[in-house]
Amino acid sequence: MPQLNENFLKLEKNYLFINIAKKIAAFKESNPEADIIRMGIGDVTLPIAPVVIDAMKKGCDEMGVKETFKGYEDSGAGYDFLREAVSGYYKSFGADVSPDEIRINDGAKADCGNIVDIFGNDNVILVTDPAYPVYVDSNLMCGRKIIYADSNEENGFAAMPDDSVHADIIYLCSPNNPTGSVYTADQLKVWINYAKKNNAIIIYDSAYEAFITEDGIPRSIYCVEGAKEVAIEMCSLSKTAGFTGMRCGYTVIPNDLIVKASDGSDVSVAQLWGRRQGSKFNGVSYPVQCAAAAVFTEEGLKQIHENIDYYQENARIIADTMTELGVKFTGGVNSPYIWFKCPNDMDSWEFFDLMLNKTAVVGTPGSGFGKNGNGWFRLTAFGDRQRTAEAMERFKELVKSI
Ligand code: MLT
Numbered sequence: 001m002p003q004l005n006e007n008f009l010k011l012e013k014n015y016l017f018i019n020i021a022k023k024i025a026a027f028k029e030s031n032p033e034a035d036i037i038r039m040g041i042g043d044v045t046l047p048i049a050p051v052v053i054d055a056m057k058k059g060c061d062e063m064g065v066k067e068t069f070k071g072y073e074d075s076g077a078g079y080d081f082l083r084e085a086v087s088g089y090y091k092s093f094g095a096d097v098s099p100d101e102i103r104i105n106d107g108a109k110a111d112c113g114n115i116v117d118i119f120g121n122d123n124v125i126l127v128t129d130p131a132y133p134v135y136v137d138s139n140l141m142c143g144r145k146i147i148y149a150d151s152n153e154e155n156g157f158a159a160m161p162d163d164s165v166h167a168d169i170i171y172l173c174s175p176n177n178p179t180g181s182v183y184t185a186d187q188l189k190v191w192i193n194y195a196k197k198n199n200a201i202i203i204y205d206s207a208y209e210a211f212i213t214e215d216g217i218p219r220s221i222y223c224v225e226g227a228k229e230v231a232i233e234m235c236s237l238s239k240t241a242g243f244t245g246m247r248c249g250y251t252v253i254p255n256d257l258i259v260k261a262s263d264g265s266d267v268s269v270a271q272l273w274g275r276r277q278g279s280k281f282n283g284v285s286y287p288v289q290c291a292a293a294a295v296f297t298e299e300g301l302k303q304i305h306e307n308i309d310y311y312q313e314n315a316r317i318i319a320d321t322m323t324e325l326g327v328k329f330t331g332g333v334n335s336p337y338i339w340f341k342c343p344n345d346m347d348s349w350e351f352f353d354l355m356l357n358k359t360a361v362v363g364t365p366g367s368g369f370g371k372n373g374n375g376w377f378r379l380t381a382f383g384d385r386q387r388t389a390e391a392m393e394r395f396k397e398l399v400k401s402i
Helices: 006-010 016-030 050-063 080-092 108-118 133-140 185-197 237-241 269-280 286-295 298-325 348-359 385-401
Strands: 102-105 124-129 145-150 169-173 201-205 231-236 249-252 258-260 266-268 329-331 337-341 376-380
Touching (some): 016 348, 050 286, 080 102, 080 249, 080 286, 108 133, 108 269, 169 185, 231 237, 348 376, 348 385
Antiparallel strands (some): 231 249
């Protein structure tokens, strides 16, 4: 009889967004007429930019012609044209990342979950709480010890390291999912110094970097000096360019990132990850990589920013509603997420049920992202403008009535 990896039995029974989907399905069944507005999962709703679609169609056409047909891409790390485009994008905001440090993937979530493969199970994992559930789940699946750095109201949901505590692998996300808070360059420098002191690696999730509007907020950890010796960065085109249904992202592992093996030899983390990917991943389809490269052209950037601006205006509408009602919140400025305190000190799931039942608006309970999320709630700005405004009208009535 096969033995199970019983670490899985320690996980929450369902992934957070599956639980929410089940609650919506049950509500729909008992309220078939309800006009549900979904502001829960952070999934984009606007169509992909025309220049990106054209590039994908062209890529498809090439696959249908003998002379331009493509099978496997040799390196498995992604086509040079795309890695060069990503490298140019990094340079545009002051991060020096060379094409050979970039690997193309089918969205950041897979790499974020799979990177655990190249690290031993005795590592101490540090996760800021609340956090994107994948960081915790993927480490719990291997039975690792996880410690938490509290992100809370007092520190503006930007947890900082505790020098008296040791960690080997640190997960950071800025702009943060779920709280929408951002780290400044000075704060990231503190984390980098902490990582150096502890011989630790930072896994930095920059999936929401394109939503940064304030000057001086780093778009990448590599904008900060010393990061290339300690950090892996993962980014995705899901939120940047609407690729949630296309699947494409990239992971950067700097050539300077070297870790000592137990026999004292130096090991390149990039080499190890490449080895892992060589055995377990066959790359991203050629048409999707063509589409991704078009994102980073002048016209592509212009077109994707029209969509980002639209979502940012939704975020402003949500944030203004919170301000008007005197509800405490973070995010919405450099992020598509608004993270607010549940009215009347309600528990997150209690507020979820109340809002769903009274207004048919769906959000994400903060407690789904960790203990510090309890009593907090997340709304996404990725919806339709009119529907967002309508949801906020319903929200106002609800908050005024309780
Ligand atoms: C979220 O709602 O947190 C997002 O869907 C995260 C993701 O892209 O997986």
